[in-house]
Amino acid sequence: MHAITLGTAGGPVWWGHDEIDAGICTAVVVDGRVYLVDFGYGAGRQLRSAGYTFGSVEALFITHMHSDHTVDLSSLFLFARNEIGQRKVRIFGPGDRGKLPPLTPLAKEVPKPVNPESPVPGITETFDRLMRSYSTDINDRIFDYGAPSPATKFDVRDIRLPGAVPFDPNENVAPDMEPFVVFEDERVSVKAILVDHHPTAPAYAFRFDSKYGSVVISGDTGYCQNTINISRGCDILLHEAINLDVVAQQAITTYPNEQVRASVMSHHSRAHTTAKDAGRIAQKAGVGTLVLHHLVPANAPSESWQTAAEEFDGSLVIAEDLGVICVHAKAKNSVVE
Ligand SMILES: [Zn+2]
Ligand SMILES: [Zn+2]
Structure with missing residues (x-):
């Protein structure tokens, strides 16, 4: 069992540097089968660079509906269908948000939302709408040479919260809870928990348990008790990290x-976690290796992420695109290749 940090940059940005080339996407590999988390910019290409095709992929888990985690879903159903064979790739993600997020006090009037009849769809509706928007291409191939519809290659499901969880997308995005199972096969059990990425909701962290060990992926979140709850005793925690000083500096030109x-x-500062706080979470949860990824901004000085080590005694890895972190390398041997 190992994790591959296929893409490590967070945020809706094209980077295009040699060392920062892809948006967020992580593979958890168990006995040669691949379980993906998020599908940011370049995810399909990065999967190939790591030596896999979609023929190896069992399931994809989307943490939340932000574009840096979902932007390549169209390329997924358009380009991967011939690699999948006679089976379906399962896709799990958040359901419909239910209502629009609270309006900023800076707004002078109530804006008209995009697509007012369904302004905050979850994964099932989004995937369906994306596919419909490509109907010219898809129907061309179906009618011209009998290509299978990509709809037959994917089984897409909204994650349903256990009934007792008092979730509200505006008032209570991450009530204290225990992880719940969203998927199981003969290799892994995958659990989810709500995390605090307000106003985006629902937003999930995922935990993969296999006979070899466990990998947790935080998704985007502020400091959150539920991240500790889902990470307890895990071998590898991949946690997002933000450098607020560098973001503030860059914001001067972006937001005059x-x-x-x-x-x-x-x-x-509310919706993301500093490296130091990620270290604090890893320490409290007693994880073996903390991997910082979804780095915002991706071009912050790499040494700045090391502040996580001030709070965390275990092994710390600052993820790079296509890095490999092995579950059995719990203490000192974790390396990013
Ligand atoms: Zn993100
Ligand atoms: Zn996000």
Whole structure:
């Protein structure tokens, strides 16, 4: 069992540097079969660079509906269908948010949302709509030479929360809870838990348990008790990290309006986790190896992420694209290749 950090950059940005080339996507590999988490920019290409095709992929888990985690879903159903063979790849992700997020106090009037009849769809509806938007291409192939519809290659499901969880997308995005099973096969059991990425909700962390050990992926979240709950005693925790100083510096040019900038920074400090706090979470949960990924911004100085070690006694890895972290390398032997 190992994790491959296929893409490590967080945020809706094209990087295009040699060392930062792909958006967020992580593979958990068990006995040669691949379980993906998130499908950011370049995910399909990165999977190939790691030596796999979709013929090896069993399931894809989407942590939340932000575009940096979902942007390559169209390429997935358009390009991967011939690799999948006579079976279906399972896709799990958040359901419909249920209502629009709270409106910023900076708004002078109530804006008109995009697609008002269904403004906050979950994974099933999004996947279906994406496929419909490509109907010219898809029907062309179906009618011209009998290609199978990509719809026959994927089994897409909204994750359903256990009934007792008092979740509300605006008021209570991550109530204290225990992880619950969303998928099981003969190799892995995959559990989910709500995390705090307000106002995006629902947002999930995932835990993969196999006979070899366990891997947890935090998804995007602020400091959150549920991340500790799902990470307890795991071998590898891949946690997101943000460098607020560098983001604040870069925001001066991106958001020249001071009020807007303050509001953006307040979002970032609430909805994401500093390296130090990720270290704190890993320490509290007693994890073996902490891997920082979904780095925001991806071009922050690499040594700045080392502050996690001030709070965490275990092995710390700063992820690079296509890095490999083995479950059995619990203490000192974890390497990023
Ligand atoms: Zn993200
Ligand atoms: Zn996000």
